[in-house]
Amino acid sequence: MSTQRIVILGGGPAGYEAALVAVELGADVTIVTDEGLGGNSVLWDCVPSKALIVAAEAMGWLDLAEGMGVHLPEGQPVDRTVVDFPKVAANVLQLGANQSRDIEAKSEAVGVKLVRGRGRLSGYHEVTATDQHGEQHVLTADYVLIATGSTARVLPFFEPDGERVLVGQQVYGLPEVPEHLVVVGSGATGAEFAHAFRRFGAEVTLVSSRELILPTEDPDAAQVIEDVFERRGMTILRNARAVSCERRGDEVAVGLKAGGEVVGSHVLFTVGQVPSASDIGLEKVGAVVNDWGGIDVDSVGRTECRWVYAAGDVTGRVMLASVAAMQGRTAMWHALGQAVQPIRWDAVASTIFTDPEVATVGMSSEEAAAAGVPVETARLDFRGNPRAKMTGGVDGFVKVHAQVGSGTVVGGVVVSMRASDLIQPLATAVQNRLTVAQLAQTITVYPSMAGSVAECARMLMARLDAPR
């Protein structure tokens, strides 16, 4: 069989992970991308925002240290004046750039070719890339993967200026920690930035369009985060929708649908992401864009056109780097003739990196009910856990959902420090359809947060075994 030629548009996690799989399978692979490999995820979104949160947590530790008997020199306040924000921002962007270079070195070493520029489908089995000098490169491909990602949603009533009216990627250009940051939108992005800037000492007002922030998360988890945010001095405006935005000198006024306004020194809009599906020549191949702007794909990532696949944020499904990477790999396994499992949408793990973190895997009890799966749930709070007490991390809990009858673990939630790691035993259980008994009987380290995961599973095991 002749070598298959693959062209990938976009070098984020969907694109570069797909490329690595395709070269492993012997294909000739070219990525066309307009910035470094790693894409938005590594250069602007996941990696820098998580690194920013680590720096913000250093402020949290300074706060905690006092209570543990570790003091700052006399008269040193822990407020926004001790943060050299340009240095913090430069560090986190450098971390992303270094990570991008590592990915490029790894990809080039295995033979992935890179064309820097913007690509579009230009004909039958054909892509045209325009590089930064305006030069055009025509590439032929047996299969094309579209992995162009997404960009921050901008609503008609505001225009980001990078100075006081911001979207997420612009926060790294701030000359100092804002005095009063108004964050509009309380999904993952809004909650994470609101958390980080409050920790850095900014006054923060979070404008939330719902009764509870983090509307797609477990409501008990969202409640813990709201309580912690308010205890740290953040203001949350509930059931509040922003409808206008006006700069007034050194202030910005955000008008609310119900009337009134909130005034701050800066506003950060985190109102969702839009798939980057325009101006890439989809009309040439008849690929369909759905109502929410994503490219329609089947369970292995194929569009309406048999030789064009799409993966990652551009499909408008679950917008996560880990999911994008798996979508990209799955598309290549399928295109290159491997036996492939469709993505397990019921086993996706994710984390909101607030403090405490909110990590989730699999189905919620509502999703299980909607799917006709009867579940029993146990919840154990961390306030009795000795490890949690040592680190001052007693806010939060672990929740395990298991199917009645089989005892199979179908989902879970962990709200704690480092929940992003602590969710892994539950993710392994969900992915491999382990039972609560198997989870409960696994020996855990003492003292550890993981001990509570096993204890929660024991509670659930007893409940499922009890006569009903």
Ligand SMILES: Cc1cc2nc3c(=O)[nH]c(=O)nc-3n(C[C@H](O)[C@H](O)[C@H](O)COP(=O)(O)OP(=O)(O)OC[C@H]3O[C@@H](n4cnc5c(N)ncnc54)[C@H](O)[C@@H]3O)c2cc1C
């Ligand atoms: C603030 C923020 C924080 C996040 N944190 C996390 C997190 O902690 N964990 C997590 O799992 N997810 C996180 N996400 C989501 C995650 O960033 C995305 O799901 C992920 O980046 C999607 O990867 P992708 O490969 O689809 O696209 P992207 O990472 O967006 O990469 C696409 C690349 O393609 C390029 N491109 C676009 N059009 C073209 C074209 N025509 N030609 C050539 N190149 C093109 C883009 O410039 C970009 O470099 C976060 C998102 C945001 C906004």
Ligand SMILES: NC(=O)c1ccc[n+]([C@@H]2O[C@H](COP(=O)([O-])OP(=O)(O)OC[C@H]3O[C@@H](n4cnc5c(N)ncnc54)[C@H](O)[C@@H]3O)[C@@H](O)[C@H]2O)c1
């Ligand atoms: N840690 C992570 O994994 C992480 C972090 C950040 C983002 N992400 C991903 O990126 C994607 C985008 O996240 P996001 O938080 O930007 O978007 P989102 O769509 O999840 O949340 C945006 C929120 O803004 C609200 N909103 C919209 N218009 C508004 C208005 N005018 N006034 C007030 N509120 C308004 C929406 O109701 C919604 O709740 C998500 O899929 C998310 O999973 C992941």
